[in-house]
Amino acid sequence: MSLSIFGFRALWSPYLILSLIIILGLYFMLTVVYRKRFKNSEPLKKVQAIQFTGSIIILYVIKGSPIDLLGHILFSVHMIQMAVLYLILPPIMMTGIPNWVWQSFINLPIIRPIFHFFTKPLIALILFNGLFSFYHVPIIFDTVKMNETLHVTYTAVLFIYAVFMWWPLVNKLPDQYQLNGLKKMGYVFAGGILLTPACALIIFADTPLYQTYADASSWLQSMSLCVPTGTLSNLNLSGPQLFTDMPVVEDQQLGGVVMKIIQEIVYGILLGQIFFQWFKKEQKDSDRINEEALKAFQNSKIHEPRPIK
Known part of the structure; x- marks a missing residue:
């Protein structure tokens, strides 16, 4: 059965695309039109504009296109959404926002203590x-998937905590704590380990875990x-099996595998x-130290007293 039976609004989410266009417009107004009203602001870089615009497009594709609808039918597609939304999208969006914007936001009296606490590496990793x-x-x-308010709230909160989790890796603000190369590598390794139990639970389960993908009435409620x-209400639907031949358990296991594979790819690239950044920095520091030592040695030779003949 084709997804087109659900209609244009369900397939393409016009309200979401309108909201995202407004957000993109506000971004360019802040970073270009009204930039000079902010202290220490800098011109928007082309790469930053591309990154932020790209992140908005990715967000729409994941949450506003037919992929979102398919994510309510196939658990594996839902897990792809989760991987992109929390492991790929945040760093792209965050690096697309200029440092002076982050600085202005973080320095707000209400935001500063909250941001400082939740972006501490250990806390950020554990909470996300x-x-x-x-x-x-x-x-x-199942409870979250069948309640619109809970679903929107949990999705938003998890995205915020994904930003906190990514902050120690993408932060380049001079007055913010920054991890060095080895600590960053340890941070990424720890993130991969902490996410493994959830994926393992899903991959090795031999029975359907989620009623919203296995039970017809629960599935219909989640589709709303x-x-x-x-x-x-005008459609006579008996369950997600109308749209796929994949058994529920196989789809569930595939979802866990896909999530873990995407995580490994993202973290591997990272x-x-x-x-290489750490190695390059160490190489530069080593060259600088050797150069300074050579200069010091040469200067000592020049000022060394000559023996009296």
């Missing part, structure tokens, strides 16, 4: 991975989050970048 794992506990997952109630 804890919330992610907590979300995939079956009873919690992205399909207008009027449209859904580790490579961190290692």
